[in-house]
Amino acid sequence: MAETTGVTAGGALAAGLSRDQLHEIYYYLQLTRQVEQVLTHLYRQNKVIGGLYRSLGQEATAVGSAYALRRRTDGTGDVISPAIRDLGALLLMGARPVDVMRQYMAKGDSPTGGREQNVHFTDYDRGYIGLISHLGVMIEVMAGVALSFRLRRQDRVALVYAGDGMTSTGAFHEGFNFAAVQRLPLVVIVENNRYAYSTPVSRQTAAASFVDRAPGYGVVGEQCDGNDVLAVYEMTRRAVERARAGEGASLLEVLTYRRKGHAEHDAQAYVPAEELAYWEARDPIDRYEKRLLEEGWATREELDAIAGRVAVDVDRAREEAEASPMPEPEAALHGVYGDLPVRRPWTRAAAVDPHNA
Amino acid sequence: MATVTERVHSPRERPEHVRHTELGKPVTFLEAIREALWEEMERDDAVFLLGEDIGVYGGAFKMTDGFLDHFGPDRVIDTPISEAGFTGAAAGAAHMGLRPVVEMQFMDFVSCAYEPLTNYIATSRWRGSGPMPIVVRGPVGGGVRGGPFHSQNPEMAFFHTPGLKIVYPATAYDAKGLLKAAIRDDDPVLFFEHKKLYRAPALREVLPNEDYVVPLGKARIHREGSHVTIVTYGAMVHESLRAAEQLAAEDGIEVEVLDLRTLLPLDDDAIVESVKKTNRLLVVHEDTRTGGLAGEIAMRVNEKAFEWLDAPILRVTAIDTPVPYSPPLEDYFLPQVGDIVTACRYLAQY
Numbered sequence: 173m174a175e176t177t178g179v180t181a182g183g184a185l186a187a188g189l190s191r192d193q194l195h196e197i198y199y200y201l202q203l204t205r206q207v208e209q210v211l212t213h214l215y216r217q218n219k220v221i222g223g224l225y226r227s228l229g230q231e232a233t234a235v236g237s238a239y240a241l242r243r244r245t246d247g248t249g250d251v252i253s254p255a256i257r258d259l260g261a262l263l264l265m266g267a268r269p270v271d272v273m274r275q276y277m278a279k280g281d282s283p284t285g286g287r288e289q290n291v292h293f294t295d296y297d298r299g300y301i302g303l304i305s306h307l308g309v310m311i312e313v314m315a316g317v318a319l320s321f322r323l324r325r326q327d328r329v330a331l332v333y334a335g336d337g338m339t340s341t342g343a344f345h346e347g348f349n350f351a352a353v354q355r356l357p358l359v360v361i362v363e364n365n366r367y368a369y370s371t372p373v374s375r376q377t378a379a380a381s382f383v384d385r386a387p388g389y390g391v392v393g394e395q396c397d398g399n400d401v402l403a404v405y406e407m408t409r410r411a412v413e414r415a416r417a418g419e420g421a422s423l424l425e426v427l428t429y430r431r432k433g434h435a436e437h438d439a440q441a442y443v444p445a446e447e448l449a450y451w452e453a454r455d456p457i458d459r460y461e462k463r464l465l466e467e468g469w470a471t472r473e474e475l476d477a478i479a480g481r482v483a484v485d486v487d488r489a490r491e492e493a494e495a496s497p498m499p500e501p502e503a504a505l506h507g508v509y510g511d512l513p514v515r516r517p518w519t520r521a522a523a524v525d526p527h528n529a
Numbered sequence: 530m531a532t533v534t535e536r537v538h539s540p541r542e543r544p545e546h547v548r549h550t551e552l553g554k555p556v557t558f559l560e561a562i563r564e565a566l567w568e569e570m571e572r573d574d575a576v577f578l579l580g581e582d583i584g585v586y587g588g589a590f591k592m593t594d595g596f597l598d599h600f601g602p603d604r605v606i607d608t609p610i611s612e613a614g615f616t617g618a619a620a621g622a623a624h625m626g627l628r629p630v631v632e633m634q635f636m637d638f639v640s641c642a643y644e645p646l647t648n649y650i651a652t653s654r655w656r657g658s659g660p661m662p663i664v665v666r667g668p669v670g671g672g673v674r675g676g677p678f679h680s681q682n683p684e685m686a687f688f689h690t691p692g693l694k695i696v697y698p699a700t701a702y703d704a705k706g707l708l709k710a711a712i713r714d715d716d717p718v719l720f721f722e723h724k725k726l727y728r729a730p731a732l733r734e735v736l737p738n739e740d741y742v743v744p745l746g747k748a749r750i751h752r753e754g755s756h757v758t759i760v761t762y763g764a765m766v767h768e769s770l771r772a773a774e775q776l777a778a779e780d781g782i783e784v785e786v787l788d789l790r791t792l793l794p795l796d797d798d799a800i801v802e803s804v805k806k807t808n809r810l811l812v813v814h815e816d817t818r819t820g821g822l823a824g825e826i827a828m829r830v831n832e833k834a835f836e837w838l839d840a841p842i843l844r845v846t847a848i849d850t851p852v853p854y855s856p857p858l859e860d861y862f863l864p865q866v867g868d869i870v871t872a873c874r875y876l877a878q879y
Binding site (some may be wrong): 251283284285287288292293294296301302304306309311312313314315316317318319320321322323330342343345346347349350353354507508509510511512514526527529 | 606614615616617619620623624625626627644649657694714832
């Protein structure tokens with residue numbers, strides 16, 4: 173691929189990234205947005221079983237940060253735990269759009285077999301661990317993942333995403349303090365998107381910013397514009413390098429904005445219209461496109477080709493996910509324990525006998 | 530998991546206080562647990578310990594005394610006071626193939642880790658996030674004047690959670706064998722150690738020098754009898770045995786004492802078998818009455834052996850209050866041998 177302007181050492185154009193890498197970032201920004209657009213259609217067709225959680229307007233925080241990680245498919249790379257709006261990070265780590273759609277549609281061949289929903293799923297080979305709905309526990313869990321890296325003398329890094337609401341939990345503190353004290357290779361990214369469901373940040377904390385907590389934990393803290401994908405990438409890369417070098421945990425804050433309600437049902441009546449307009453004008457994908465074009469890092473044709481490729485990939489994933497079967501009911505019984513069966517309802521047996529209750 | 534950690538300290542001879550069994554000497558309940566921990570850490574580098582004051586200080590009950598020197602700070606981790614934090618961290622380590630053993634300084638504090646245990650750890654395998662080879666162990670129980678927050682029996686707060694296993698041993702032999710089984714189990718296990726048994730002289734016994742495990746989910750008959758079955762666990766096994774001796778001597782009532790050893794999963798077969806033999810059932814637990822294990826056991830016997838019962842199923846339990854501190858209050862709170870004797874007499878005469 174031809175490099176036109178701004179070439180630095182080793183073919184890097186910006187933030188130490190090559191033209192191909194800059195285009196790859198664009199691919200994942202587009203992929204995130206388009207997967208969610210398709211999910212929105214599926215939701216409106218009642219094909220999404222539960223809620224739909226959009227990351228519209230904050231895709232750059234997820235994609236830019238995860239791009240700073242060592243991504244592998246054999247279980248030797250870095251490990252993330254996404255928050256609900258980090259679909260972009262999950263896709264970047266190697267999650268397939270079809271699996272995300274199957275999760276939302278509660279299909280039997282989804283990664284959790286229909287037991288769990290949306291981005292709540294795990295792949296240790298690709299390096300992501302599904303969150304649960306109780307906020308804060310993933311900080312503790314990912315501190316433990318980072319602990320395992322240290323015990324095994326592996327130069328791997330754990331990265332965990334937190335919404336601004338999650339920072340208010342006791343679990344956030346207990347998990348992060350443990351990582352800080354143990355100087356574990358953990359990066360915590362607080363995605364300050366201004367709202368936790370309907371609660372604004374001003375009702376979540378009295379502090380001016382979340383990154384102010386970093387010195388209180390004795391760790392390095394950094395903050396950046398979360399709608400600038402390259403700024404997010406660079407800030408995360410620095411934290412990842414510190415972690416890999418044995419310099420312990422970091423607390424990062426990205427300033428972004430949630431342009432949809434908490435979930436698709438939420439019309440976000442609590443949000444002033446001018447606030448939405450302000451942030452729509454600062455859309456991270458539009459901004460990145462503009463930058464790519466202005467700097468000559470991409471042509472319009474190249475970007476259109478990437479977006480077109482994404483559209484094909486996403487449509488194929490949708491077709492595949494829609495064709496997937498729903499789970500067999502009795503599959504609910506399996507996998508609670510490694511070695512113990514769960515009893516079937518005795519009233520549904522062919523020979524009804526309460527002795528088998 | 531082969532080599533997980535680099536030993537900070539080179540392997541060397543075990544210190545004196547974990548060599549009693551090796552030397553053929555009797556061990557206390559506490560020493561049996563300590564030996565199990567030590568031997569499992571020697572056997573498997575993936576096993577490591579997390580907890581408050583377990584390293585430099587050796588644990589509030591000195592359970593892990595000497596472990597830090599031998600196994601090093603990577604595998605014996607003194608944590609901040611944060612039961613949820615280090616229990617959640619244990620989950621992360623378990624995801625990556627390690628086998629954490631978490632100490633609650635007192636099991637009363639496990640309530641602080643209820644969230645990671647019940648929501649995250651218990652559901653991990655079922656959610657497709659893989660097995661959770663974690664043991665959460667620590668001292669439980671009353672009778673030591675510990676007051677309301679150092680005396681609890683919190684087993685039933687977890688009994689209702691699919692995915693967890695709960696073990697509550699009553700003898701040194703079982704404590705060692707069950708803890709080894711728990712550490713080797715791929716599911717999360719809560720391991721309850723009655724602190725009154727820790728150094729009880731009567732519980733000292735010589736254990737087999739060879740490696741052994743006691744399988745989870747299997748009850749054991751401590752005393753055979755034909756008139757009444759007592760199903761119990763933990764320290765109440767010993768109170769029940771005392772009651773049984775008294776009943777045999779004074780009334781000629783032969784009581785069968787069944788020690789559950791594992792509460793989750795319950796050994797239904799052993800309970801039902803004993804009930805079919807004696808036709809009378811008393812459940813004894815140190816835990817409080819409402820929502821206690823007796824209710825679940827009664828229901829299961831009702832389902833499986835109703836026709837075999839000659840009397841209602843009865844229970845002797847603690848009263849439905851927090852655990853009081855003052856001796857007269859705590860003695861009133863706890864089930865006593867006399868209560869068990871009274872209940873058995875009632876059943877035998879029914």
